[in-house]
């Protein structure tokens with residue numbers, strides 16, 4: 001095992017006036033093999049799918065592909081993955097995704113990835129460079145630079161990608177977009193998003209001493225590219241969300257769900273400024289709560305809009321249009337327009353309504369203009385791999401910029417300063433913020 005952290009080496013190269021991320025960030029040094037493989041359309045047979053991180057949510061995810069051929073399962077903890085192993089007894093088992101992708105290269109068409117967030121990028125990048133189609137949990141990456149690199153790589157390798165923000169396939173997300181585009185609530189200059197997360201510990205001290213890892217767990221491989229740290233039960237499973245080295249806090253957990261509808265409906269693109277107010281937290285532990293403000297400039301015919309995000313101890317403002325007797329939901333989203341207000345009271349924009357309720361009751365719905373997703377978010381990915389549709393709805397050309405928006409909130413939270421953002425050059429105007437756009441990688 002090597003334990004050498006690479007120094008930060010992200011190169012931003014300007015090309016023809018438009019800056020692009022150079023192909024060799026710190027990550028580039030870790031790659032053992034470069035390939036130029038392209039994704040293949042699979043017809044006339046089942047799709048050969050491998051899973052990385054197949055305990056936890058991954059067990060559910062790979063179960064959605066049970067109608068295909070599950071050829072390989074990779075998990076660093078065979079005890080956690082045991083249920084999935086039993087369900088797919090013919091699949092080969094691995095502890096290391098690199099070994100799996102190398103040894104079974106030709107036998108794998110597509111990879112589903114549900115590891116903790118810090119390993120999304122290394123696994124997905126290796127799969128994409130080998131021409132594998134990828135279903136990747138949200139947020140697609142741990143840093144903004146990774147999101148950009150992965151998006152560009154997916155395009156370069158022509159692979160079919162889908163982020164696990166399943167709400168993007170639902171009816172409510174489409175309704176919000178159709179209502180806003182039809183002018184139902186007029187110009188939208190204000191959006192509020194909120195979540196009841198974190199529902200795991202945050203704003204806590206690092207454990208003073210490590211513990212011996214359970215014998216079934218390969219702790220070094222769980223840490224992967226993250227700095228070496230002694231094992232502790234406070235970190236995993238699930239609780240890694242609240243530690244910056246592996247998770248992305250409440251925004252990482254829910255941002256790509258709850259920000260999704262407004263990102264799409266309002267064609268947000270990249271914010272020009274981001275700032276955050278934070279309760280507690282440290283260099284290691286995510287805060288008890290945060291309120292992030294994103295400012296987006298005018299876009300096409302759309303006016304500038306301010307999007308606020310509230311989590312944990314921070315709550316959104318109560319909308320004036322909400323009836324006094326109605327309680328605010330734990331999670332939700334609110335669109336304040338010049339002619340009306342839309343509210344959804346869940347995580348995934350399942351059932352948006354105009355508020356107050358009397359506005360909803362007298363509302364003549366505009367025509368449905370957007371295509372609906374047949375058979376759900378997971379099948380949507382498979383259909384594109386078979387060439388039946390052009391691309392999944394949350395492919396990385398969409399999911400990459402959405403992930404960047406979400407993670408810029410974390411940059412503001414961690415930096416403690418407001419900053420201006422230039423998405424083209426991936427530059428913040430404050431070095432304190434720029435420090436969190438990218439990260440270093442451990443060789444493991």
Ligand SMILES: NC(=O)c1ccc[n+]([C@@H]2O[C@H](COP(=O)([O-])OP(=O)(O)OC[C@H]3O[C@@H](n4cnc5c(N)ncnc54)[C@H](O)[C@@H]3O)[C@@H](O)[C@H]2O)c1
Pocket residue numbers: 052053054055056057058074075076077080081095097114115116117119137138139164165166221222224236237238239252253
């Ligand atoms: N879309 C959704 O609704 C939804 C819901 C829950 C979780 N998620 C996402 O799923 C991912 C996993 O979350 P979780 O709650 O299941 O976490 P978890 O800690 O419960 O499970 C992660 C699994 O990955 C394994 N693992 C860890 N590192 C690995 C590595 N390097 N290689 C192979 N396997 C590895 C673990 O042993 C475990 O089985 C996260 O990205 C999370 O955001 C999405």
